[in-house]
Amino acid sequence: MNKGFLNSFHSVHETQILDAESATNFGIGNYFITHSKSELIKKFADLEIGIKLADPVDTIIEKLKLFVSDYQPKEQYPDDKYCKESILQAIISFNQGGFGIGAILVDEKGEIIFKSHNSQIQRHRSDLHAEMTLLSDFEESPLAKKYMNVFTYKEVLTVYSSTEPCPMCLTRMTVAGVNNKYCSSGPDDGMNERTEGLPPYWKNLTEKYPCQKAKSSMMLQKIAHLMFYSGYLDNRWG
Numbered sequence: 001m002n003k004g005f006l007n008s009f010h011s012v013h014e015t016q017i018l019d020a021e022s023a024t025n026f027g028i029g030n031y032f033i034t035h036s037k038s039e040l041i042k043k044f045a046d047l048e049i050g051i052k053l054a055d056p057v058d059t060i061i062e063k064l065k066l067f068v069s070d071y072q073p074k075e076q077y078p079d080d081k082y083c084k085e086s087i088l089q090a091i092i093s094f095n096q097g098g099f100g101i102g103a104i105l106v107d108e109k110g111e112i113i114f115k116s117h118n119s120q121i122q123r124h125r126s127d128l129h130a131e132m133t134l135l136s137d138f139e140e141s142p143l144a145k146k147y148m149n150v151f152t153y154k155e156v157l158t159v160y161s162s163t164e165p166c167p168m169c170l171t172r173m174t175v176a177g178v179n180n181k182y183c184s185s186g187p188d189d190g191m192n193e194r195t196e197g198l199p200p201y202w203k204n205l206t207e208k209y210p211c212q213k214a215k216s217s218m219m220l221q222k223i224a225h226l227m228f229y230s231g232y233l234d235n236r237w238g
């Protein structure tokens with residue numbers, strides 16, 4: 001994700017995207033697109049978790065981190081525990097100077113086996129979105145031997161992303177043969193709602209290894225979204 005990429009989508013696809021969002025986002029309109037630092041900070045304050053409009057950036061993130069760390073997953077939202085962990089990874093990345101997107105890898109028993117986050121800024125790499133960092137570091141780790149045959153996975157693992165994957169990450173996850181669930185929609189850059197345009201081979205792969213919206217609380221969806229846009233807080237996108 002980078003800001004220029006987002007801007008190009010704003011200009012070309014915004015009308016279409018807002019229509020799709022209003023139909024799917026629980027009647028809260030276009031919440032899942034944020035256009036400016038002031039809009040972002042207002043949304044942080046509107047969470048009603050103690051963040052104030054005048055809080056400095058460090059304080060906003062610290063209050064958010066405390067809230068998410070203490071958040072108790074809700075029984076009616078089975079993916080809450082995984083979305084919480086992916087958001088905590090997003091916060092780690094932000095505090096390292098990176099973009100606020102996290103991802104975790106979960107095995108067939110529901111155990112979290114690997115965690116990571118976007119590291120494009122930290123590692124000076126164009127490809128290291130959260131899901132790409134997660135899978136690349138996992139595959140290079142000693143743990144991968146237990147789960148992999150050459151470059152495919154022995155069992156179907158699931159990546160939980162804090163926000164909807166982009167085209168690159170969705171493709172990478174299908175190549176790896178992992179499923180994906182994401183906490184908040186990416187109406188101006190997410191790929192899941194746009195797989196119809198893929199070549200047949202790749203479209204089949206996305207059906208074999210599906211990418212789906214996670215079942216998580218609206219509070220976690222909102223926080224994941226705000227962390228996605230957290231680069232606005234200190235003009236990190238440049």
Ligand SMILES: [Zn+2]
Nearest residue numbers: 129165166169
């Ligand atoms: Zn990506």
